[in-house]
Amino acid sequence: MAKQVMLKFTDVPRLMPEKREADARTEDFDEIYRQFADAKAAEQASRCSQCGVPFCQTHCPLHNNIPDWLKLTAEGRLHEAYEISQATNTFPEICGRICPQDRLCEGNCVIEQSGHGTVTIGSIEKYITDTAWEKGWVKPIQPAQERTESVGIIGAGPGGLAAADMLRRAGVQVTVYDRYDRAGGLMVYGIPGFKLEKYVTERRNTQLSEGGVELRMNVNVGEDISFSDIKDKHDAVVIATGVYKSRDLAGPGAGLGGIVRALDYLTASNKHTLGDHVPEFENGELNAEGKRVVVIGGGDTAMDCVRTAIRQGATSVKCLYRRDRANMPGSQRETQNAEEEGVEFVWLAAPKGFTGEGSVKGVMVSKMRLGAPDATGRQSPEEIPGGDYVEDADLVIKALGFEPEDLPTLWGQPELEVTRWGTVKADFRTHETPMKGVYAVGDIVRGASLVVWAIRDGREAAEAILSQFAATSKPVAAE
Template structure:
């Protein structure tokens, strides 16, 4: 399709890839959308208006050159389209699947604002990258020059992986340390397969290995199974901390210590490990398995959506999601809410748990009705309890999806000089991504707090450039005396 065939939004309606019916998809953990055909991908890409000010790109954390690769897709020039995609995103096939496009690029598409329906940016991005893998266009990184300096990266999640690949492009020797036994962090253990099938993560992991990134798995830095932070600082010329945030927020309510009340990440990790074929005793004995149970999930973000949709697939008797605000104020993706409702999840809006009841094990959740009052410090309306509004929900399994806080990194690493904010996130100089310790950088959720995968990618890329500048400056300083001696 020629470039002059763009801006077809008037005659070409928005069409997503075929979506599997809810009755079929809720029986397995396969992704719910089919892949675009070449003609359909070109057709949907041709709807792009090629805006002079591309708000899709402005609202993308990695500032994807979206209009450019949409145009190339419409013209059938997919290999060139992939080169543009990969130029700003190290994990494009994952972002195409799991980014909340309705809150980012697609939500800010001019066509969406004008009522024509957004360009389906995420599904085209996924199509481009999957095609690139199939065609063998994605080659390992081969730097022009291998450098002697090495960089240690703590955390094999999105931020760490993006930083690792960018540093390899500069020729640095890159070593990634992670406490888990697989690469990917939340991509592999936190996000269910119906959003991101695990072979997609493993395929990209192999690309990083082929590019010369060295992974040290089961290495809990500062713990019993890994090197100390001080050892890593001595071993490497620079470090990048990309540990993410994994400490689950708790719920202060009577009965919250009853059996059957579990944190979201433990629940999702057990499910993902089972899907990967691991032995998971807590799943097999029913502790982290929703089969045959009345499930109540507490929270309104994307993690809560992952939990309710996982519970459906595990064969729960009923699945309810409690959220203290209304639908309009829910932080999670509205697309995910719609998918969950199609699959049989019941949302109990404007509700919050008051107490958990049961004889040693949770049997009932006593719930308050809520209403939205005056705005809080963030400008959102603060939820208030409606007096005398309590009601009860049957529950055999309660999943807390209330968000995540940082672990006490300075104490874990035995490095009190590592400055953190009052929330426990690591403090950095955003112009360089360096922490309070020379040569130690940080990014992703451990700096931002729980955020999006795409923001982790952005931070990893920025940190790689900060590390490159830091090591280049050190190299120049070491070479200066030699240059002076030769000149004299």
């Protein structure tokens, strides 16, 4: 009788990979979780209950076949586990690191609901693909045959790169245009290294480039090249620009120096970590060293900012959020990591202005309470009369979310239809916009969202484009 390798959740306790001590990890920007050893990865994978209705898979935007690759990992069949993982996810090692698993797959694990502690899905996913890279199982992109059609992709973030990968594997000629000097979008410049070390993204960029994807960096569409030129040059276009326009704060003193946008702050930090010359960092404008830092917001970007400020040597770091801990949008795991590292959270606190002359010296704060639910069902924060006070600050970082840029105006394309929120209108299945041959994916359609959703959109758009090409043309045999 075959030995039972699964359903060990009653005997084997949940275990995360070893986490570096807070005092040590705040000294650098390296990832905080160590890698599973082979035996531990197999042991943790064996806790999966192999349930008939895998809610982990259902709640994964990519519908990854999680139970199957957990079983294969438990059996020591890692190469097969990698093949199953890669079949539905272009960048599994990235999702394993930065997906909010506590809100997605792990948060819906059946054994978690029964009180046994979730399977550590994200850590095992990361382990599988990191092992695949080490063993040489991640193969170069080598299309079986080349096609004559070409696709232009605007934006080298996760959605654009996922589409580029699938299209190039099918032999399509792919050119990616991006305003930055490195491909990866927010994976490179928005997400700090302690969550996603940059070599992880860079090796995927190298794989794409060596596989025939043309990466045209430092190209600002609408300035260096027109959208019309891109559309005329290619058989299809994918808009994957993301959303980079930061939401702002009004109120007295909003224009004082030392009040900065989260993305500017994170980009400067990431560029400095990559070894770039960053004047705004070096002159202290976007550097938290020796400063009292206040971050406003409660999402994942706010968590990235507070944890970055700690590593830069801030005197103190506080995070203001207008709701309570239970209602914050960011990952609870990230919040816990931030607290371990010395961040102080000030719940039920909303900014109403700033103090200082020339440079910010404090945030005027109103104490809040939760009232009736809003349109989304979340309780709306209400100001408590007489509860105002000032929070001292030398650097204030606004992490209030992102909005889309006005692409029809920036690109001179009034016919590019957008919603009342400014996001690009696109079919939710094919991702084609009302402009024939033009597709849109990721945050520019959804609004600010997760990397995993952008990957899904990019893959689906690529499938739709390939279906369209198959209906109208024939491939050219490889030489």
